[in-house]
Amino acid sequence: MFIGEYKHSIDSKKRLALPSKFRGEFKGKVVVTRGLDQCLFVYPMSEWKKIAEKLGNMPVGEKSTRSFVRLMLAGAIDLDLDSQGRIVIPDYLKNYAKLKKAVTVAGLFNRLELWDEGAWDKYKSGAEKDQDKIAEQLGRLGIY
């Protein structure tokens, strides 16, 4: 289970180290995909297979479904960790999430999220302002 917030940096070769405490769960392989709100999702292979299976079997008849599947599958990439636990972020994903040097890695239960540090801080302060709404949601979920 992925939890916590970590700061890492992308070097000149587009390499990004993943937090060492999670490397065991990845077993040397991860899948990175386009996420929501301009971040990237990082899944262990086992999680990704479930998702890909569903995507691959979606009907291609409808135009909007087709483009959704294209975006998700073509937007994903499977990567190997090097001996230091780093992955190389492809250009098209790096651009999508507007990643520069400083990256925030966030643990979200069954995945990691990669954020440009600045974007993350902004997003977070926005979300923190919305405390009342969050409290409301928690209540609805039965969390007190």
Added chain:
Amino acid sequence: MFIGEYKHSIDSKKRLALPSKFRGEFKGKVVVTRGLDQCLFVYPMSEWKKIAEKLGNMPVGEKSTRSFVRLMLAGAIDLDLDSQGRIVIPDYLKNYAKLKKAVTVAGLFNRLELWDEGAWDKYKSGAEKDQDKIAEQLGRLGIY
């Protein structure tokens, strides 16, 4: 399983290199056919056989089904990879997808798609716009 987005180029002899990480799955042979939305589909021989089977058994009653089957089956061609992992794109397919020099190769689960780079970028930015719909679709897949 094919995923990811790759940039390659067609040279003056109409040769196009396929991403090296997939060459193993092709075993030297591929089937290329007209795809949906002005792109080309590239299947490994094993996948193509399944597809062709399905297409051959489709009911020919509906007009749109008929034209879809014609599109896929009539345009299909099997190609060999050369020793550098390239295929030669026939003119009629190159024209159909309006391929110029810069080509985007997209992995879509059981096939690759070949797009003119410009067309791909346009298609993608169109699909990316509707983040709400994407979130909705993700929710339907059980991804949160």
Added chain:
DNA sequence: TTCTGGTTCCCCACTTTTCGCCACTTACTA
């Protein structure tokens, strides 16, 4: 048949990118 022009295919070569490894530095722990 023989010549010629065009096309295809095979192989070699150059350039760029990627990958694996090693090493330094920083942070945390005991």
Added chain:
DNA sequence: TAGTAAGTGGCGAAAAGTGGGGAACCAGAA
């Protein structure tokens, strides 16, 4: 404060992508 682990940086080797020469092949024309 020594020791260990994590994060970062850089080098050299290997692989991938691209371009081009030239042989083989196939047509049509003389």
